Structures are given as C-alpha cells and as structure tokens.
Amino acid sequence: MRNGEIAEAFEELASLYELDGVVVYRVVAYRNAAKAIREAGVSVEEMARQGRVEELSGVGKTIAEKIDALLETGSIPAAEKLKARIPSGLIAVTRIPGLGPKRARLLYETLDVASLDNLREAAEQGRLKDVPGFGAKAEENVLTALAAGADGSPKTRTLLSKALAIGEELVGALRDHSSALKVELAGSARRWGDDVKDLDIVAASSDPAAFVEAFGSSPAIDVVHSSGEAGARAVTHTGLPVDLRIVPEEAFGNLLQHFTGSGKHNEALRTAAVKRGLHVSEYGIADDESGDSLAYATEEEVYERLGMQWVPPELRENRGELEAARAGRLPQLIELDDIRGDLHMHTTASDGHASIEEMAEAARERGYQYVAITDHSASHGFGDDVQPDELLRQVERIRALELEGITVLAGTESNILLDGSLDYEDPVLEQLDWVVASVHTSFRTPEKEQTERMMNAMEHPLVDAIGHPTGRLIERRAPYAIDIDRVIAKAVETGTFLEINANPDRRDLNDVYAKAAGEAGVTLVIDSDAHWPHTLANMRYGVATGRRAWLTAEQVANTRPWAELDKLRKRSR
DNA sequence: GCCGTTTTCGGCCCGACTGTTTTCAGTCG
Missing domain, CATH: 3.30.460.10 (Beta Polymerase, domain 2)
Structure with a gap:
C-alpha cells in the first residue's frame, strides 16, 4: 500500500474520531501521523514490515498497531467500528464553511443529517434555524454555500x-x-x-x-x-x-513569518518557544519573564530572538528544519544562479516549437554554459518520433554548429520500453553526448514490473539520467506505481542521475522523493524539459523543488561545468 | 495519542471572526 493511501486512512480515522467527540489532541495526533506517513520519503509499508514505523515522529505504539492492521486486512478496525455509529457522509458536511465537527454532529443528532443531501433538504425546509446554536443566518449561509457549488470535497488548489x-x-x-x-x-x-x-x-x-x-x-x-x-x-x-x-513597518517581520507558514512549522516553532517562556504571534514575541512584547521588522530578527538561524521559506514544513536551525546546521541550499546548463529540452524535430539554434541562444542569454538537445525518440508516436537516421543527422548538424559562448550537446530523451530496454540501438546511443531515459507508455504497469523496468534502464551503461521518474502531473495524473526506494538504491548503485523535471506541471521527482534521493547519495540533475525558448525559465520551479528537498549545489550535477559533470557520470567510472 | 533542555505524566500555538449569545463555543487560517 502506498504512503498516500495509508495517510488517507488515518485522515479519515481522525475525522471520524473528531465527529465522535474525542479529545482534540487525539485527533491532532492522528492527523500528525497521517502527515508523517505521507511525507515519509520511503515506503511506510516496508518500514512496517521491518517493525520500524515508530521511528516516524508522530507514530507511537497505538498507531503502529493500526498500520499493521490496515496493511494486513485493508482497513483499520477502529474506523470500521466508528463508521457503524457515525455516517462517513458527515465528513463532507464538516467541509461546508461554518460547519465543523461539533455542529455537524449536532445536526446528525437533532435532524438526522447524515449527508450533504440531507443537509440541503433540512436547510430548504427551514429546519436548520431551530437547532440550538443555529439561527436564520446559519441556515442562509449553508444554502449560499451549497448554491455556490460547495460539494464537500477538499478545497480546490x-x-x-x-x-x-x-x-x-x-x-x-x-x-x-x-x-x-x-x-x-x-x-x-x-x-x-x-x-x-x-x-x-x-x-x-x-x-x-x-x-x-x-x-x-x-x-x-x-x-x-x-x-x-x-x-x-x-x-x-x-x-x-x-x-x-x-501591519506597521516595525512588526513586518512578525507578520511575514506568520503568514509564510506553514501552519505546522509555526505550530512547532511556537510550541518550542513556549518552553522558553516566549509566545509568538503575528504581532510580536511576548516574554513571560520581562512581561513585555516586542515586534520585529525583519524575519531574521524573529528567528534570531528564538535562538536559531533564519529558515529559508522552502524548508518551513516541519520536516526537521527547526532542529537544524537551532543547531546552526541548515544546508546551504542550491540557488538558480548555481545552474550552469540545462540537459533536457525539445526542438521541432519532435514536439518542441523552436530550432536547435533558437533554444541554444535562449539558453546562452540565460547565462548557461551548455545545453543538451533531447528530442523524443523512435517509438514516441503522435508524429513526434525521431527515427535513428534522423537522430544521426541531427547529431551531425549539432557538431557543425558555430555558436559562440555555449556548448550544444547531442542527446535524446529515449523511451524506456516495457522490458527496460531503450528504443535506440547502442551504436546509435554511442554517437550521443547525453542520454535521458524516460517512461512515456504503459503507465498502468503493476508496481513490481514498473520498478524493474526502470531499474533495468538504469543498468544500461549509456543512460545518464532518468527523466521525470514518477510520471506524475500535479492535480491531473497520479504517479505511476513504482517502488521509489528500490529506484533510489539502484541509482546509487549504478551511478545514474535522477532528474528533477522543472516543468511546473510535473516537478518530478517531488520534494519528498528528491530529499530521500539526496540523503541516499544520489546525484540529481535539474532540467527544464523546455518545448519553447521561454520555458527554459521553468528552471526556477525545479530549483525550488530542489531547495524544498534540502539539496545543496554540490548534489546537483548541472551546477558544474560540463567537463566536471562529464567526469561524475557512470560512463567515466 | 504522542512525547521529553520541565516531564514516563501532564501537557499539547495564537488570534480573529461569527453568530449566537448575556459571557462564549465553534470555526478558521
């Protein structure tokens, strides 16, 4: 079972307990555990098999047992029990603005409201306003929200x-x-x-x-x-x-810190501050000892007052940044200016919209030293395929280019076929300077085969990097089923780079996986996957994902000049 | 239910707004 699915089960359990009216801290505990599971970076199922889930902060004995039960039987017994008493349709009711668990529960008890449909009926019939604690205004607000299309699903992003x-x-x-x-x-x-x-x-x-x-x-x-x-x-x-x-300028630092969040980061920051007698809010920091409250104009001063380094916003997710900041051990994060070249882009030869020269010149204007032209490959389809002879002609054209100030590398984004082989023969690949290998077909292959397909590709001596390793499209398409831990381990073993694809729809690897990869010793590349000259600028989204993954410039291959990068890859081993 | 520079028990962020209320609980960010 994937981390996301396990996390969802615990989020549902938290909502059910909340509707049941247990002490809020128990609900918070389940939500915290759900977040820890979602962001674990390694397979929680695998951790459970090894009896190690309690290593996750927020997971103790009770939740560990529930994870085991979930993996074994497909559900959590406590959740099944609760569902017998509390209709799960009530969870949607709590997502209507102004209604939370307490009021939803009250409507269930007084009016038998067990779903959004029940709620709509009750409001239309004017029965809502007679419930204690409700009134005409509350009833009106419910009807307005429903008319505006509230459907009980989480807020759109x-x-x-x-x-x-x-x-x-x-x-x-x-x-x-x-x-x-x-x-x-x-x-x-x-x-x-x-x-x-x-x-x-x-x-x-x-x-x-x-x-x-x-x-x-x-x-x-x-x-x-x-x-x-x-x-x-x-x-x-x-x-x-x-x-x-x-806010007044003198409290701008407090306000910016507060509204940058995340909620979890602020919560943890404030909990730690309370232990030192300090109370943090968007207006200032109150000190129990002196009894006064001081405002700060900059965020740097806020963090300094709390005894830690200023934390870059990308790290503020309560994933260990507070401990690191207190110890003065935050990483020196990669910056956009560190990038020396872009190793994944397309031209009109496949599905891009500009020539090799146009892409190279746009890259030079961005200050890059090199680019790799990586059009789609022989089996790509959609009329965007590049057959071997065409690719070899492109290589010749690239070799003949006379462009000042930028090196153009001949490359490909070759499809990884179902058995893990590539769709060009080795003699063709040997003519290239740079090979990205990506999955573009058979997304619904079962996890074991999909994982082995990718691991086989990484065994290929000429595969320099795996492109968009999980295939997700944010908000549109889930990642394909893949055992990311094994992929990361294989990348370390073979010296294959893993890409952070900077396309803002992809950002793949994502922050959590890229962090796990970095910690495991994988070298990453951050590429734009540009299809137009102006989308070379998408690099900033990839660098941002790298920063959210705690990566330094050192861990990203294309922060180096090409000659140095060349020595780092597996074919130079 | 979790966790430990105060703790293995007793805590667990902070403030604003809303609507319903005579003093505040519930919700939200």
Whole structure:
C-alpha cells in the first residue's frame, strides 16, 4: 500500500474520531501521523514490515498497531467500528464553511443529517434555524454555500505557476504604489509548494486606506469581499482567493513569518518557544519573564530572538528544519544562479516549437554554459518520433554548429520500453553526448514490473539520467506505481542521475522523493524539459523543488561545468 | 495519542471572526 493511501486512512480515522467527540489532541495526533506517513520519503509499508514505523515522529505504539492492521486486512478496525455509529457522509458536511465537527454532529443528532443531501433538504425546509446554536443566518449561509457549488470535497488548489503569475504581478504593482513601504508574497507561494489554496500578500504602508483601495482596483481582482485599514480579502478573475494584510513597518517581520507558514512549522516553532517562556504571534514575541512584547521588522530578527538561524521559506514544513536551525546546521541550499546548463529540452524535430539554434541562444542569454538537445525518440508516436537516421543527422548538424559562448550537446530523451530496454540501438546511443531515459507508455504497469523496468534502464551503461521518474502531473495524473526506494538504491548503485523535471506541471521527482534521493547519495540533475525558448525559465520551479528537498549545489550535477559533470557520470567510472 | 533542555505524566500555538449569545463555543487560517 502506498504512503498516500495509508495517510488517507488515518485522515479519515481522525475525522471520524473528531465527529465522535474525542479529545482534540487525539485527533491532532492522528492527523500528525497521517502527515508523517505521507511525507515519509520511503515506503511506510516496508518500514512496517521491518517493525520500524515508530521511528516516524508522530507514530507511537497505538498507531503502529493500526498500520499493521490496515496493511494486513485493508482497513483499520477502529474506523470500521466508528463508521457503524457515525455516517462517513458527515465528513463532507464538516467541509461546508461554518460547519465543523461539533455542529455537524449536532445536526446528525437533532435532524438526522447524515449527508450533504440531507443537509440541503433540512436547510430548504427551514429546519436548520431551530437547532440550538443555529439561527436564520446559519441556515442562509449553508444554502449560499451549497448554491455556490460547495460539494464537500477538499478545497480546490491552483498550480503554483498560475498563482505566481498573478501574485508576482499584484506584488509588483503594489510595490509601485506611493505609500508602499514593504510588500511581499507570503504563504505557500513563498514556500514554492506544488500548488496553493490562496495567495497571501503582506505589506507595510504609510497610507493603508489608499493602499487597500489600490489593491481592490487592481486589474486582476474581480470582487473584494471585505476591506479595512488592516487589509482585504478578494478573489481574482480566475477564482483564486487573495488575502492582503497590513501591519506597521516595525512588526513586518512578525507578520511575514506568520503568514509564510506553514501552519505546522509555526505550530512547532511556537510550541518550542513556549518552553522558553516566549509566545509568538503575528504581532510580536511576548516574554513571560520581562512581561513585555516586542515586534520585529525583519524575519531574521524573529528567528534570531528564538535562538536559531533564519529558515529559508522552502524548508518551513516541519520536516526537521527547526532542529537544524537551532543547531546552526541548515544546508546551504542550491540557488538558480548555481545552474550552469540545462540537459533536457525539445526542438521541432519532435514536439518542441523552436530550432536547435533558437533554444541554444535562449539558453546562452540565460547565462548557461551548455545545453543538451533531447528530442523524443523512435517509438514516441503522435508524429513526434525521431527515427535513428534522423537522430544521426541531427547529431551531425549539432557538431557543425558555430555558436559562440555555449556548448550544444547531442542527446535524446529515449523511451524506456516495457522490458527496460531503450528504443535506440547502442551504436546509435554511442554517437550521443547525453542520454535521458524516460517512461512515456504503459503507465498502468503493476508496481513490481514498473520498478524493474526502470531499474533495468538504469543498468544500461549509456543512460545518464532518468527523466521525470514518477510520471506524475500535479492535480491531473497520479504517479505511476513504482517502488521509489528500490529506484533510489539502484541509482546509487549504478551511478545514474535522477532528474528533477522543472516543468511546473510535473516537478518530478517531488520534494519528498528528491530529499530521500539526496540523503541516499544520489546525484540529481535539474532540467527544464523546455518545448519553447521561454520555458527554459521553468528552471526556477525545479530549483525550488530542489531547495524544498534540502539539496545543496554540490548534489546537483548541472551546477558544474560540463567537463566536471562529464567526469561524475557512470560512463567515466 | 504522542512525547521529553520541565516531564514516563501532564501537557499539547495564537488570534480573529461569527453568530449566537448575556459571557462564549465553534470555526478558521
């Protein structure tokens, strides 16, 4: 069973217990365990088999036993028992704004509301407003939410690249406002997560009223729901919620820290601070001993006051960054400027939209020293295939190029066939400078075969890197079934690089797997997979994933000049 | 239910808002 599926079972269990009314800390414990399982980076099923799940922070004896039961029988006995008493349809009811577990439970007990359909009926018949603690307003809010399309599913998220396009535009315009003192994008966008629920903008302004007014009349903003001197809540034309918060400049550091999150990072940071008699909020840090509360203008000062290094936003997920920051041992994270070349891109020979020269020139303008042209291969289909003779002609053209200031490498993104072999013969591959191997077919192959397919490909002496190793498309397609631990181990053993594909729809390897790979000693490459000259700029999403994976420049091959990278790969061993 | 620079028991972040209330519980971020 995959980590995500195990995590989901515990999230459901937490919701059921919450509806049952157990002490909140038990619910929190199950949710924390679910998060730890989801982000484990290695197979939790495998850990369970080895009796090691309690090594995960947040998993103790009780939850370990429940994991065992889940893996053995396919369900958690406690959850089955609860479902006999509490309809699981109530979980959807708790996702209606304004309704939480307590109120959903009350509706179940008084009105027999066990699903969203029941809820709609009760509200339409005017029965909701007579329940103690409810009123006309509550009933109206439920009907409004249902009419607006609330369907009890978790909130929709927006791909980071789409959210950033809007957020950077908004922030840029607000910085130009005459009253702007400080303006920053916060929240998960600042942490460079895969996707975001909303945009958080924090600001200091000499004239908050005028500033909020300017925000509300930005071209990207559709409706402003509420606004005042402290900020505003609005929605863009694309339906993305945006929160603007304003504080005095002297507390800007506290506000930025608070709204950058993550929630889990802040929670852990505050819990640790309380033990030292310090209380952290978005307004300042209160000290039990002196009795006063101090505000800080910068985040650096906030973290310093709490006795630790400033934590880069990409690391703020409560994955060990607080311990590292206290010990002064945060890694020196890779930066976009460290990248020397891009080793995965397409041209019109396959499904790209520009020539070799256009791609190379755009890369040179970005300051790169080298690029590899890696068009799709012989079995690719969709009319985008490149047959061996065509590839060899492309190699000749590349060798004959006369471009100043950039090295163009002849490469391929060769399909990994079902048996793990590539779709070019070795004599063809030997003519190339760089080989990326990727899975583009048979996504639904069972895990064992899919894993062995990829491991076989890594055994090939000419395969330099595996492209987008899990095949996921964020929000659109789940990763194919693959045992990532075995893939990582094989990458270490064979000296094959694993790619972080920087396409913002992919970001594959993801942060969790890339961190596991880095820790195991895998060398990674970060590539744009560009199909146009301008999408070479997607590199920043890959570097962000690398930063979220705690990677240093040292661990990423293409931070080196080509001659050095060349010596690092398996064919030079 | 988990966990330990205060602890193997007794805690477990902080603040704002809403709607229903005579002082606050529940929800949300």
